[in-house]
Amino acid sequence: MQLYPPTGHTLPHLYGWVTDSATQVVEAANPGRRRSYAMMTTATGATTGSPSEWSATIDRLSFGSAGTLKREEEQVKRLFILSAGNVSPKLWASYPTINTTTTIESPAQAWNALTVGAHTEMTEIDAGKWPSLKCIAAEGALSPSSSTSMLWSRGWPFKPDVVAEGGNGSTDKFGAVVGPGSLRLLTTYHDMTVSPLVETGDTSAAAAEVARLCAHLTTRYPDYWPETIRALVIHGARYTPAMLQSLAKNPSGNDKEGLVRRVGYGAIRADNALNSTTHRPTLILQEKIVPYRKEGSDGRLNKVNMHRLPWPADELLALGGAELQMRVTLSYFIDPNPSQRGWQSKFRYQSHGLRFSVKAATETDEEFGQRINKIEREEAADGDELESMPDPDSGKWLLGSRIRSRGSVHSDVWNGTAAELANKSHLAVFPVGGWWKDWSQAERHGVEVRYCLIVSLEVSEEIAVDLYTPIQTQIVVPATPAVVDISIPTS
Structure with missing residues (x-):
């Protein structure tokens, strides 16, 4: 999900305040509950990796600090799982170059957040039904929808931290296509009277999958800190063969840096993180x-x-x-x-x-x-x-x-x-x-x-x-x- 400003207007600098207020509302209802916060909303527009009001607020909420917080007060740490932001389907035909030039969106540059990009293992297309379509991304590679930090200013954190399944796209002589359905994920539809299931994908779906893994980790290991849950997800991730194809036999520092800027520390692996x-x-x-x-x-x-x-x-x-x-x-x-x-x-x-x-x-x-x-x-x-x-x-x-x-x-x-x-x-x-x-x-x-x-x-x-x-x-x-x-x- 992305936020678009009204025509002729600039984006207001209030999203951090809204996120802070929403967090307070949730915690006031049940302050003792262990939770992670998943957010699939981003602000469209190029970023340089430097903080915004929104990302800095998420960093502050994660750390547990506040303007009036005294040193002796107990700090509440929080884990935020953020989607990295998407490449428009209209541009998927330019994959993977467009992913290099499309930057991760605010607030996903937050230092303390677990930022999620998308990769895909979905490459099956029914040739009898769709004879002209070909998959855009290879198995295990970056999804066509996933943005990167390749153009960020040097020195700021590499993002995303990890990638998860975000589905694939296809092309024919007319351009890029979202789908067909075999390249998309399924989720429940908000109105069961219309349909029990609906297609989904991209970095929002990937972030939801990582949030699910965080919930499993928090349930199994109730004494682990939010910092630990984030670490376990990253520690369990692995690079796929398709991701490693970008590295030369003797990769340079720039080659390695490019790998992390595209797919973070790799694709999540629940078994590695849990066991x-x-x-x-x-x-x-x-x-x-x-x-x-x-x-x-x-x-x-x-x-x-x-x-x-x-x-x-x-x-x-x-x-x-x-x-x-x-x-x-x-x-x-x-x-x-x-x-x-x-x-x-x-x-x-x-x-x-x-x-x-x-x-x-x-x-x-x-x-x-x-x-x-x-x-x-x-x-x-x-x-x-x-x-x-x-x-x-x-x-x-x-x-x-x-x-x-x-x-x-x-x-x-x-x-x-x-x-x-x-x-x-x-x-x-x-x-x-x-x-x-x-x-x-x-x-x-x-x-x-x-x-x-x-x-x-x-x-x-x-x-x-x-x-x-x-x-x-x-x-x-x-x-x-x-x-x-x-x-x-x-x-």
């Missing part, structure tokens, strides 16, 4: 950190949170050269800068920033500590940081620290051998700059913030190994106090 298995154990940590401290009148970056990963070293060493993946996702909500003047500096929109780094297989604990402490964290908030002591394993990460560091959710995949992973024993979460550090009058030095950290291992089902049980044993009965207390979802 662990013996070949895919998933570890979840909900933790807090104080990003900044005050020294005199100046703000300073505070300490690093170091987590020891409970890997079953004996089992991994026994696998030797077997290839596996380690996937890491860090999710937190930022407090948006209340002054639009601060938005001129892309990293000062966020109250604080967090990053993660994993010990390299060839590093000692001491060398890893030195590398983390030498990271130029003051400059790292702009997403283009370079480490003064580079990660020796940087070539094994799919995206790398520069690309994965945009926004308030960071996810990446490391590929290597089981023997190498046995030595990757520690993961650090550390703060970078934000307006809380620099604006002393805001009195945010010493304030604690939350983050969710998810780490999973994935090894081929053809290998006879159980990684889940030895990890679970270490967590339930820690061998030493240094092992972090991480819960594992049951399968």
Whole structure:
């Protein structure tokens, strides 16, 4: 669904206020209910990725901040699932170029929201009934309707975060067609007396599917934060073969960045988000950190949170050269800068920033500590940081620290051998700059913030190994106090 201004009028800057008011109405009726907010309405028009009144309001509601909120008051965190906005069907014949030039619409640039684009697995057309029609998108590729952030200004978060099924379109000699029905999704119709079902699709349908997954996650894991639910959806997503076709054999940073700007972290996979298995154990940590401290009148970056990963070293060493993946996702909500003047500096929109780094297989604990402490964290908030002591394993990460560091959710995949992973024993979460550090009058030095950290291992089902049980044993009965207390979802 999209909002169109009346002819001759500009869009009013009241959508944030309306969203805020609607949220209050819903919560007043049942304030104790756990909920996620799904919104399929966007404002038409090109965006640059910079905040709008609407997206900033969603960031504020997600974080739980308000203009009169005092530090000691309990903050209510909220998860918003937003559709990315659609390419007009009239333009589908220009797929996929038109998707590159059609930008994600407001408020879907919100840092804290889970923004959803569309991909499709629907490619079946009845040739007997529709002999002249051909599918626009290949199986697993971006839907013709899905907008992207390919033209956004550099530095703002990559969107969408994930994609879900949004249906396909077709073409003949007369142009693009929405459908036929075999390329569209079904949903219930609002008037049962007219029809029980109706066709749907595009990023609105995709956002509804992601909202459904969030509801399942919230029901199964009632103690998980909104930041964690968002992280699980992203962590469970995977790139399809069609999505990866855009990458060269040795992809450049621009190639990887283009992949994330088109389809985020991939297509959602409910089973990955909901479950662990013996070949895919998933570890979840909900933790807090104080990003900044005050020294005199100046703000300073505070300490690093170091987590020891409970890997079953004996089992991994026994696998030797077997290839596996380690996937890491860090999710937190930022407090948006209340002054639009601060938005001129892309990293000062966020109250604080967090990053993660994993010990390299060839590093000692001491060398890893030195590398983390030498990271130029003051400059790292702009997403283009370079480490003064580079990660020796940087070539094994799919995206790398520069690309994965945009926004308030960071996810990446490391590929290597089981023997190498046995030595990757520690993961650090550390703060970078934000307006809380620099604006002393805001009195945010010493304030604690939350983050969710998810780490999973994935090894081929053809290998006879159980990684889940030895990890679970270490967590339930820690061998030493240094092992972090991480819960594992049951399968």
